[in-house]
Amino acid sequence: MEITTEKDSKYNNLEKMPLLDILQNINNEDKSVPLAVEKAMEQIEDLATIVTEKMRIGGRLFYIGAGTSGRLGVVDASECPPTFGVPFDWVVGIIAGGDTAIRKAVEFAEDDRQQAWKDLLEFNINENDVVVGIAASGTTPYVIGGLQMANEHNIATGCIVCNSKSPVAAEAQYPVEVIVGPEFVTGSTRMKAGTAQKLVLNMLSTSVMIQLGRVKGNKMVDMQLSNNKLVHRGTRMVMAETGLDEKTAAKLLTENGSVRKAVEASKK
Known part of the structure; x- marks a missing residue:
């Protein structure tokens, strides 16, 4: 497969570039992200549909990922209870390396193909649930292994990746592929790829919660009154x-x- 997120940046000699040019060029690259997300709209709809169907019968939504991708899943999951007033275990974010990895990189945690399934088993995962793997490259072993095992146990699977025809997407029943191209800083997928994943996660969880009746009109009528x-x-x-x-x-x-x-x- 061609990993476009690892391709050389269109820009060079960044250290010699004037500050305003750096900022403008990053912004120009960022402008392309919503257009890339738009091209994946039907895939996002398919994933949101199965998540809604499963949650209506008591299922849960699990995000699994490593590094930036894992952190984005944790963030989206953690924001669902205060925003929509849902139980904390309706949407669960799991990151390779555990909660320590939210703040500090855990070496080689993403390379363990067996660990994601072990992590999911701690939540008594079952056929009513959905597992969404988040991986910019689409090659993360932790995510691939988790999706494989979920499939073997007849659990619906999806993914959010930023390369086409990736191993992660091949394992997902409902893949979402947002092709953002090379990063401004070569390989720094916390930039455009991370932004794309955040946008898709916003769309996924928000549209699901709306369909589950957690928004009335345009208001968060079930939000937690925490401040x-x-x-x-x-x-x-x-x-x-x-x-x-x-x-x-x-x-x-x-x-x-x-x-x-x-x-x-x-x-x-």
Whole structure:
């Protein structure tokens, strides 16, 4: 396979480039990412469809990855409970090397083909779940092995990769391939590839949660009220939905714990 994410940058002598040129060239490369994501829209739709179907029958969404890809999965998973008010184990991000690898690279963790399945077994993974492998190169052994074992156990599999015809995509039943081309700094897939993966993850988890009824209108009615900013936002949402004054809306919100429940309580 041709690994375009490892190809030489279109730019050279970066250390001699004026700062503004560096910034403008990075920005120009970044502008190409949403266009690459757009080309994968049907693949993203297929993956979001199976995830929604599985979660409606009690399944969970698992992300597995290494390095930047693994961290992006962990970030997306960790943001679902506060954003959509879902249980912490509905969407789970697993990174090669464990939680230590979120902050510090764990040497050779991504090269173990057996470890991802061991990590998944700790969550009692089953046929109702979906496993999505995230790998910019599409060649990460940790991800390939995890998807292989998931397939063997009749578990739906997907992936988000940034090279075409990769081993990871070959293992995934619902592959998403976003071809972003060479990076500004050769091989630095935390840049365009990472941005592409983040965009796809945003689309995947958000569209699934909308379909599962976790958004009303365009509001996060089930968000966790974990700080004053969110409490104020929730209060404004209750006021807009019910016509109540701020003090009454805030009291309802505090008593009921979510915008959805506060609005429902106001109608009783």
